[in-house]
Amino acid sequence: xxxxxKLRLLVQRGLSTLRALEKHGLQPALIIHWARxxxxxxxxxxxxxxxxxxxxxxxxxxxxxxxxxxxVKKNRSIPEPIxxxxxxxxxxxxxxxxxxxxxxxxCTAFAALDVVEGKTDAAxxxxxxxxxxxxxxxxxxxxx
Numbered sequence: 001x002x003x004x005x006k007l008r009l010l011v012q013r014g015l016s017t018l019r020a021l022e023k024h025g026l027q028p029a030l031i032i033h034w035a036r037x038x039x040x041x042x043x044x045x046x047x048x049x050x051x052x053x054x055x056x057x058x059x060x061x062x063x064x065x066x067x068x069x070x071x072v073k074k075n076r077s078i079p080e081p082i083x084x085x086x087x088x089x090x091x092x093x094x095x096x097x098x099x100x101x102x103x104x105x106x107c108t109a110f111a112a113l114d115v116v117e118g119k120t121d122a123a124x125x126x127x128x129x130x131x132x133x134x135x136x137x138x139x140x141x142x143x144x
């Protein structure tokens with residue numbers, strides 16, 4: 001098996017082991033980083049298919065991390081893996097006070113995917129629910 005394929009398989013397997021108190025796995029902050037970067041890249045692309053692919057993958061990662069954020073809410077924090085898959089990525093502990101902001105970012109990604117898929121009404125509903133000044137611009141663009 002090619003090394004890139006092995007790494008991809010390892011990452012996908014790591015997503016399922018991402019839980020509190022796991023020794024191995026992906027750092028939650030790394031998944032958030034990937035989700036943010038994929039959304040940012042997807043929004044900047046001009047090709048509809050590429051936008052859908054990048055933002056869709058971003059939504060996939062946000063859905064995975066939202067499960068962990070529920071753990072953070074209940075247990076107050078989620079520790080970093082002792083033996084992480086990507087050691088070069090700096091460890092960042094996710095605290096309870098950060099959860100709401102991450103949930104808003106996830107909702108923004110969901111709305112972006114809705115817009116790309118042509119579901120503007122669903123995107124409007126999601127963006128209206130988020131009480132964020134920055135998103136007012138996004139809401140205005142979608143409304144046009």
